[in-house]
Amino acid sequence: MNDLILSGILKKDDPLSVVDALILAAIGIVIVFVVLIALMLIVSLVGKIFDSSDALQQKHPEWGQKVNDFKAKLMFWKKAQPAEEAPAEEVPALANGTCGELTLVNTSERDAAMIMAIVADSTGTPLNELRFKSIKLIEEEQK
Amino acid sequence: MDIGKILENLWEGSGYNLFGKDGGWQSIVMIIIALFFLYLGIKKKFEPLLLVGIAFGMLLTNLPALDGDKLFHPDWWTVSDIDYLEILRHGGLLDILYIGVKTGVYPCLIFMGVGAMTDFGPMLSRPSSLILGAAAQGGIYLVLILAAATGMYSGGEAASISIIAGADGPTAIFLTKELAPQLLPAIAVAAYSYMALIPLLQPPFMKLLTTKKERMTVMAATRKVSKKEKIIFPILVTIVVGLLLPSVAPLLGSLMFGNLLKECGVTERLSDTAQNALMNIVTLFLGISVGATAVGTTFLSAKTLVIIVLGLAGFVLATICGLLIGKLLYVISKGKINPLIGSAGVSAVPMAARVSNTVGLQYNKGNYLLMHAMGPNVAGVIGSAVAAGFLLAVFG
Numbered sequence: 391m392n393d394l395i396l397s398g399i400l401k402k403d404d405p406l407s408v409v410d411a412l413i414l415a416a417i418g419i420v421i422v423f424v425v426l427i428a429l430m431l432i433v434s435l436v437g438k439i440f441d442s443s444d445a446l447q448q449k450h451p452e453w454g455q456k457v458n459d460f461k462a463k464l465m466f467w468k469k470a471q472p473a474e475e476a477p478a479e480e481v482p483a484l485a486n487g488t489c490g491e492l493t494l495v496n497t498s499e500r501d502a503a504m505i506m507a508i509v510a511d512s513t514g515t516p517l518n519e520l521r522f523k524s525i526k527l528i529e530e531e532q533k
Numbered sequence: 534m535d536i537g538k539i540l541e542n543l544w545e546g547s548g549y550n551l552f553g554k555d556g557g558w559q560s561i562v563m564i565i566i567a568l569f570f571l572y573l574g575i576k577k578k579f580e581p582l583l584l585v586g587i588a589f590g591m592l593l594t595n596l597p598a599l600d601g602d603k604l605f606h607p608d609w610w611t612v613s614d615i616d617y618l619e620i621l622r623h624g625g626l627l628d629i630l631y632i633g634v635k636t637g638v639y640p641c642l643i644f645m646g647v648g649a650m651t652d653f654g655p656m657l658s659r660p661s662s663l664i665l666g667a668a669a670q671g672g673i674y675l676v677l678i679l680a681a682a683t684g685m686y687s688g689g690e691a692a693s694i695s696i697i698a699g700a701d702g703p704t705a706i707f708l709t710k711e712l713a714p715q716l717l718p719a720i721a722v723a724a725y726s727y728m729a730l731i732p733l734l735q736p737p738f739m740k741l742l743t744t745k746k747e748r749m750t751v752m753a754a755t756r757k758v759s760k761k762e763k764i765i766f767p768i769l770v771t772i773v774v775g776l777l778l779p780s781v782a783p784l785l786g787s788l789m790f791g792n793l794l795k796e797c798g799v800t801e802r803l804s805d806t807a808q809n810a811l812m813n814i815v816t817l818f819l820g821i822s823v824g825a826t827a828v829g830t831t832f833l834s835a836k837t838l839v840i841i842v843l844g845l846a847g848f849v850l851a852t853i854c855g856l857l858i859g860k861l862l863y864v865i866s867k868g869k870i871n872p873l874i875g876s877a878g879v880s881a882v883p884m885a886a887r888v889s890n891t892v893g894l895q896y897n898k899g900n901y902l903l904m905h906a907m908g909p910n911v912a913g914v915i916g917s918a919v920a921a922g923f924l925l926a927v928f929g
Contacts, residue, residue, distance in 0.1 A: 400688045400927055400928055401688065401928070402687060402688055402689025402690075402692070402712045402713070402928040402929070403687050403688075403689060404687060404688055405684070405686075405687055405688070406677075406680075406681040406686070406687065406688035406691045407681060408678065408681050408682050410681070410688075411677050411678045411680075411681035411682075411691065412678055414674070414677060414927065415674030415675070415677050415678050416674075417923075418673070418674050418677075418920060418923050418924070419667075419670065419671055419674050421919065421923050422667045422670045422916055422919050422920050422923070423664075423667045425667075425773070425774060425777060425778075425919045426663040426664065426666060426667040426912065426915065426916055426919070427663070427664065427667070428773060429660075429663055429769075429770060429773060429774075429915070430660040430661065430663040430664065431660075432769055432773065433656075433657055433660040433663070433766065433769075434660045436762055436765055436766075436769070437657065437658075437660070437756070437758070437762060440759050440761065440762055441756065
């Protein structure tokens with residue numbers, strides 16, 4: 391009987407007989423296949439779970455809606471906690487060099503930014519040194 | 534001041550003088566081999582990132598020097614109880630760098646980078662790729678039998694030689710430094726050289742073992758893999774394989790950790806470091822310190838020559854095993870799987886997958902097999918790590 395079967399383990403410095411090598415090779419390739427086939431099955435299973443979850447969402451969109459409703463309720467419940475537990479609402483800090491706050495009346499932020507840039511350019515004054523109190527859209531009929 | 538004595542001492546300590554002493558001719562031969570490898574790396578671009586480092590380490594270590602001036606002391610590393618303190622106190626530069634090889638740190642860090650660069654998506658979208666990755670590892674075990682048949686090697690040496698067929702440098706180094714450190718340079722050089730030669734080695738066998746009809750097979754697009762699946766996969770593999778073969782957990786764990794960094798989407802900086810800066814630094818150290826072990830007195834032997842031959846046989850056998858199972862899957866799938874992707878099961882990523890793609894394109898213009906071949910290719914990395922883990926468990 392060979393060393394492999396007798397001792398159950400081989401020493402790295404001992405010579406390796408062909409019979410031992412054959413047995414080792416057979417066990418080794420079986421182990422490689424077993425491990426990778428096990429991984430294949432797990433991967434397939436995980437893939438199927440994800441695919442079926444996607445398919446279910448497509449088949450029953452109302453379920454997805456229910457989940458979203460539940461999430462919304464959860465958010466509402468969190469917001470409805472006592473004020474002392476909720477973190478204080480953060481007030482956005484003013485950027486360095488800004489001069490106060492600006493009120494926009496019937497004006498989009500984009501238009502306001504353009505107006506401020508034009509004023510700064512035409513007066514040759516840096517934007518952070520200009521102070522705009524409000525920008526209001528004047529309708530044609532008001533003229 | 535005795536100028537004559539100073540000059541005499543300089544001559545006594547010079548490498549030119551030591552060439553004439555014991556082992557001098559081996560040093561000359563090794564320097565020629567190192568220059569040849571430098572030529573292959575620089576001019577022929579054979580795995581230059583590693584081969585240039587290996588060749589330069591080989592050159593440095595074979596420049597004759599007195600014991601106190603040596604960059605690498607091979608005798609210090611072959612004892613059963615290595616004195617790391619002594620190495621840190623009196624070792625040469627290459628001795629210090631070699632600590633990373635001996636402790637298995639470099640192969641693991643390289644694997645972390647490989648993991649961060651690898652997309653397991655193609656394999657996850659076609660799980661049968663894992664079978665092809667397993668099949669190609671047949672080459673490892675066939676070489677184990679061949680190495681045993683030569684009667685020249687111990688069990689640990691035969692196991693280390695067999696892992697060349699896995700076509701995976703870090704795994705080969707990880708196993709060899711444990712089971713047969715004296716063969717490390719020959720095995721590392723053989724593994725990296727044959728990996729570079731894959732575009733020449735594989736195609737003749739791919740054409741020999743497949744029919745034209747099989748080679749022309751167009752594979753259908755596979756399912757889209759979700760991000761969640763990609764995140765779950767490295768964690769699953771670490772648990773499943775790490776529990777079964779703890780001996781390979783450092784290597785496979787590093788591979789999967791690197792991949793998790795890439796896929797989780799919240800550690801871009803770490804992923805970037807693993808696949809670029811860290812990978813480059815470790816490749817530098819690994820190459821030069823592995824090359825340093827190629828000392829003429831031990832490297833120039835019949836054993837090395839047989840390792841070169843067995844390594845070549847290993848690559849060929851691994852390719853054949855992958856192709857044969859590829860053909861089997863072609864039959865089972867009723868012609869839906871191109872058997873050419875079987876040869877990509879040898880884990881040389883992404884070289885083997887590119888070869889499958891190139892051969893496929895030769896027979897059917899527009900038949901791009903690259904993404905299909907990447908599945909078996911990355912599965913082969915896992916397969917060779919599992920094979921190494923088994924051999925470590927038996928001989929370690």
